[in-house]
Amino acid sequence: MKNFLLLIFSFLVSTLSAQTLVPESKAPVVGIKTNIPYWGTATFNAGLEFRLAKKWSLDIEAGFKPFDGKNDDGTYDRSLKHLRIQPELRYWFCEANNGHFLGLHVPYYLYNVADAKLLDLEGERREGWGAGVGLSYGYQWMLSKHWSMEATVGVGYIYFEYDRYPCAECGNRETNRHKNYFGPTQAALNFIYLF
Structure with missing residues (x-):
């Protein structure tokens, strides 16, 4: 896995360094975006995308949900409190900010999730962090x-x-654990303003 990531990084650096970092046309160089479905989870989110070269851009997105579901007695109701930061290097098949692209993203999470049946956390709370790497198409x-x-x-x-x-005794830690996850790491429908 380490050799594979090193190979991808080397390829991206060599390809990017072969191109000029000054935009060659009057195409947009910065975009501000927000993920519309992500708002459906009551998560504040925004992103910036910077054009690096004709076919390369850097996208940096963040999402923050501050609501924790903690009750006055110290117990927790269903909640999905989190902070997500995700930079992504993108290669565009035509030109930056137009058409098809492939991306290499590196997500980082801080979270406090309680009683979420969809995540198989019924009756428990998990508080921790996560980091990874993924490939995207858009x-x-x-x-x-x-x-x-x-x-x-x-x-x-x-x-x-x-x-x-x-969840009934959220102040008493049961265990410290880790988990390896392979699967979907990104899904977005972004509305963008380009400068």
Whole structure:
């Protein structure tokens, strides 16, 4: 795995260094974006994308949900409190911010999740962090000179480390654990303003 990541990094650096880092056209060089479905989880989110070269860009996205579900008596109701930061290096098949792209993303999470049946955490709370790497594919549609939409999906690996607590006694830690996750790491429908 380490050799594979080193090979990908070497390829990206050599390809990027072979191109000029000054945009060659009057195409947008910075975009501000937000993931519309992510708002459905009551998560504040925004991102910036910087054009590095004609076919390369750097996307940095963050999501923050501060609501923790903690009751006055110290117990927890269902909650999904988290901070997610995800930089992604993108290669565009046509030109940056237009059409198809492939990305290499590195997600990082801080989280406090309680009683989430969908995540198989019924009756327990997990508090910890996670970091990983993944590959993504996406497409961006230009709607006008300054507005566009983007759809992207990604898969990869994330290492999670966490403390486990029973929800009825959330102050008493049961165990410290870790988990290796392989699967979807990204899904977005972004609305973008380009400068």
